Amino acid sequence: xxxxxxxxxxxxxxxxxxxxxxxxxxxxxxxxxxxxxxxxxxxxxxxxxxxxxxxxxxxxxxxxxxxxxxxxxxxxxxxxxxxxxxxxxxxxxxxxxxxxxxxxxxxxxxxxxxxxxxxxxxxxxxxxxxxxxxxxxxxxxxxxxxxxxxxxxxxxxxxxxxxxxxxxxxxxxxxxxxxxxxxx
Numbered sequence: 001x002x003x004x005x006x007x008x009x010x011x012x013x014x015x016x017x018x019x020x021x022x023x024x025x026x027x028x029x030x031x032x033x034x035x036x037x038x039x040x041x042x043x044x045x046x047x048x049x050x051x052x053x054x055x056x057x058x059x060x061x062x063x064x065x066x067x068x069x070x071x072x073x074x075x076x077x078x079x080x081x082x083x084x085x086x087x088x089x090x091x092x093x094x095x096x097x098x099x100x101x102x103x104x105x106x107x108x109x110x111x112x113x114x115x116x117x118x119x120x121x122x123x124x125x126x127x128x129x130x131x132x133x134x135x136x137x138x139x140x141x142x143x144x145x146x147x148x149x150x151x152x153x154x155x156x157x158x159x160x161x162x163x164x165x166x167x168x169x170x171x172x173x174x175x176x177x178x179x180x181x182x183x184x
Contacts, residue, residue: 032142033131038172039145042180044102044127051141052092053080053133060095060141064102065128065177068110068118072130076100080133102127112184120184129178140176 033051036042053060058080063072080093102108110118112125131141144152152170161169172178 033144033178036178036180037144038174038178040180042182044108044180044182045104047100047102047180048096048098049100049131050094050096051131052085053095054092054136055133056080056082056084056093058093058095058136059134061132061134062097063130063132064105064111065130066107066110067113067115068107070115073107075102075105122184124181125184126179126181129180130176131178143172143175143178144170145172145174 033049035048035050049062051060059077060080061074061077064075065071066073076097078095078097080095082093084091084093102111105111107118109120111127113119113121131143132139133141156169
């Protein structure tokens with residue numbers, strides 16, 4: 001996900017700053033999804049999802065839009081870590097779902113197809129996801145564009161923008177919906 005390279009012993013690299021800013025912005029904005037990003041191409045049979053919650057041990061639900069039934073349904077959930085990450089006086093808790101086989105869901109095609117059809121379309125498909133932290137301050141977690149949350153926020157902060165403002169400006173126009181694509 002993120003790497004932490006040390007350029008020299010006294011100065012962390014930009015990627016280290018990016019991770020710290022990500023943690024801090026997620027704390028300011030409530031909970032967020034750090035990966036994947038909106039519009040990203042993924043493998044639905046081996047999906048990794050990561051983010052930050054505002055509460056230790058919080059339940060994170062991942063919901064997918066069932067286009068056939070026209071409803072959001074929970075497809076998987078996880079618990080946030082109880083180990084805190086502190087930055088700038090804020091505390092967040094990492095969560096992750098690794099190697100999730102979304103394609104094994106019996107209604108998988110219904111999340112990809114058109115209303116009335118539950119077949120996986122030929123060529124490519126997309127799915128719409130939303131994320132919830134049960135008991136969090138936001139109804140849905142904030143999502144970010146394919147351009148990269150860390151890169152956007154880091155750039156704006158380095159240009160002098162307020163961190164909170166930069167975080168708000170960098171979120172996806174589609175947030176809280178995260179659309180992912182795959183070849184079929």
